Amino acid sequence: MSDKIGVRSLPAGIAGVSVGQIERRVGADEAPALAPNARLRCIGQPTARINGHAKVTGQATYTVDVKLPGMLHARILRSPYPHARILALDTGPAECAPGVRAVHVIEHPIGRAIEIDAAPQSGPAGRELRYVGDPIAAIAAITPAAAQAALERIRIEYQPLPFVIDIEAARKADAPRVFDHTVRTEVFGGPATQLPQHGNVHGPDASASRGDAAAGLAGAEVIVEGEFRTQVQTHCCLEPHALVADWRDEGLTVYISTQFTAGIRAELAAALGLPLARVRVVVDAMGGGFGSKSRIGNDVLAAVALSRAALAPVRLVLARDEEQIDSGNRPATVQHIRAGARRDGTLTAVAIEAYGTAGVALGAGVGNFAQSIYDCRDFSLEQSDVFINAGPGCAMRAPGNVPGAFAYEQIIDELAERLALDPLALRERIDSSPVRREERRIGAERFGWSRRQPPGSAPGVHKRGLGMAQSHWPALVHTNCACEVRILRDGSVEVRSSVQDIGTGIGTVLAQVVAEELGLTPGEIVVRIGDTNFPAGPPSYGSRTTASLTPPARNAAYQALRKLLAAIAPTLDTTPEKLTMRNGRINTADGRHSIDFREAARRLSTEQIGAVASRSDDYGGFGRRTGDFAFARNALGGVQFAEVTVDTETGRVRLERVLAVHDCGRPINPRQIESQVHGGILQGISYALFEERILDAHTGHMLNANLEQYRILRSREAPAIEVHVLENYQGNSATDAYGIAEPAIIATAPAIANAVYNAIGVRMRTLPMTPAAVLSALGRLPQRS
């Protein structure tokens, strides 16, 4: 392959506004410039997902469907206490229980904050359990019932310790300590600095601050201020965490419901001291992850250890209560915001003090949204993690930004009202994104924003309100990412990558991209994904899968086609550069020969040819790069409009309609994008109105560790949803595609909150907006004596 650089002229601009051309210097192996979607056959066409039929007919294979010969079943023993020390542990009686094949004690659990200078602990005795559900041991037996029964035979002596489950109580100086020692600060994509820790409060992290917020606020002409509270939301993947671990002498194979096959392989190899080449990770159909299936957890390591000990495959599937308690969650937050502006709307200063709790883990910050979305010179952000005796949080769809936007987009709404500006007009002033400007214009027109009335002015009992809010999310690219395209001698084509389909349809997207390049139809492309035997693909998190993988997929198809042309040119009495491909036919320059793709493949002298391409850098360069991924220069936008009715006599908020306008670079499959935006909006409504983890103060147990009393949006709560997706060309890669998953949820809760304010004239600063909360905000609750 050549590393020559050439100059390409690529489409740039927003379709429907103005699309021009941009000159980019690109490698010679890059596929040629791709026309705007209107001129393409496969890319940009609404395309049914390739495994849709298998899914709706029950034929798709999920990890829970994997059954191997001799497979054992594992269950996990968990702490019944929110805080306790293990004084003694005896697995002996469990080991000789009927059907038991292996017992594994979890001595050093992962997935939580790590104490820096804690005394090393050897053996299970002395280990501190820090939340109800903290895993202690796992058992593999011939049936799930035998494993469950054997758990009860493990003899264990606990010393219960004082505990704290409330974020406010945990901040007090005399609160029970969740960790006795300082924990190691974790930093996402930035330089690590050890933060201070006092009691249960780790932080503050003020690294995102800029300018002088105090001075800016002092000089502001208008100041708005508010305290906002958000709850813990759990991921509620319909498919639980599941794996089958198969340890053999020749290596380890793990079938697992995961968002990142290549990442799980790397983590397992490192944890077990195995070469990468001896670890294989496989997933077929998946039923959601939302961030909770990104990394290995204690369940994965336990199943692997049990398989290794028992010399048999071990299946471990979490029960729904285990899902709710110990598979991650979206941290709760308390955010105090002050924002200052000039009378003309210029945002002069913002100061945010935020506390969040991810239970026994770090990562409850909220800052990314407020620090990035609007122009503001003087900005201060002090965010701290607060430890409580509850299950560890982890990334959940737009981590930090979802609670952050709920607060910040309400403050902006308040500011607009104080300035007597329309919320859209204020954003014209403070939002420099040209993409969101267009999104606001389209959204306002289609939604009928001009119908909006002054807050609280709606007559009657059922009050209608309109609100809007915006999304902002970095456009991420996983640079350690590759794809292979193979052309076989009968004309069939395979695209291969370890990438997993979390449910958003990356396989269909790959088929579209490769088919476009080869002049075929998506149905003619065989998609082989979800297996680390294929070139390592990107994770399905951070809204980066399509952005990362479609450029190498297209380039691999292009390069494979070049090889095909080179191989068959002699059979057409010509040279490869004189062959062109159009509409699935290969033509000689002199027009004397024209053969179709299949006929060309038949002329191969080998069974197959192929090419593997890696993700090249964005043509315009990256904003910044950290490890295996990079931030594109352009961020992702999105604007959502919500229409609600509030029953002021029962407190019920009903979503009537949500209109969403989003951008994701070049849309590849509008049908799947629309589906993903629907998912984001529905999850956002559910977060705004229904979902909340409820812990019991007496015992530290989660009272609603199910899908019955943990309320989640269902079909009758779904409003009318309209999605409009921009084509935003930037001339950045072979496909120019970016992500959509996270922007789709960020704006939803604040758009609803702003609509509720518009309806009732009272601001909802706490989530979820339950009937009790709305009636309380309306001042309708009876006074207690």
Added chain:
Amino acid sequence: MHAFEWMSPQGIESAARAATTTVAAAMVSERGEPDDEAALLKAGGIDLLDLMKEGLLRPRRLINLRDIAGLERIEEVDGGLRIGPNVTLSQLAAHEQVRMRFRALAEAAGTSASPQIRHLATLGGNLLQRPRCWYLRSRAHHCTRKGGDTCFAFDGENQYHAIFDHKGCAIVHPSTCATALVAFDARLEITGPAGTRRGVSVEDFFLLPEADVHRENTLAAGEIVTAIWLPAPPETARSLHVKHCQTESFDWPLADAAVMLEVADGICRKAAIVLGAAAPAPHRARAAEAALTGQRLGEALIRTAARAALQGAAPLSKNGYKLVIFETLVRRALLAAAAS
């Protein structure tokens, strides 16, 4: 879930004789260990299997009532209806006589749970299901109702708990069908192990915690509800059932109410107003009924009655909002019934 034996008798007496105890009694223990020798009656099995999966019940044997012939019929008797206990909620909701003359019951049955559950769940099982209190349903909480000495709701998470009659225990009765049946003065026929029958009004069948904190009704071991009787309502009767949930699909009510009015010449001759999800048993709002009886129906009167429905309410720390919802619900139900 633990293994259990299964028997499916053909007759009521043999089923009754096989039962060793009731579901409620099997869940009562000194230290939180359910009775593992119990033989329990099973109708639809919806709640029973839930309790078994949660480890709150560990029966040795289940006695299936679904194979007993004749318990799944709805018959007209003396102008009223005799409903078999195995009649499903979807059967009930679709039955023409129920829809025409006992609208509140059809509405309560037809909006319960989900369509799948309504096809399986029986009216008998619906009346006998255990409360949804999350402390009762947690193995980690050995509460008063299970034989412990604490009701965790009083100083705990009581947002879904009772606002009336919660002395000693703050559960709410979960059956919306029960709310409707009380409004119609329905009666139960209960058959004992020796084939003896007793009759009891639905209202008297349910118990408050002060009478017995370990069970929600007077059913004894070996007793089976063999029929639900609905007396003929007067021609002028009109009824409806309303409920308010956090979500409209598949949710338990925060509040529900059944109202039944007999109206002649604009005068309310008789009123039944029953609140569900309000108290440990269906709660008859007698002050509200009295406010309406003999009076000319009008909006002001209905507002007064709706306020009177809350007489005696004693909300807990987190459920004061229910008062607002109940007042709204009762007023809206009465206005709709009066207008129909």
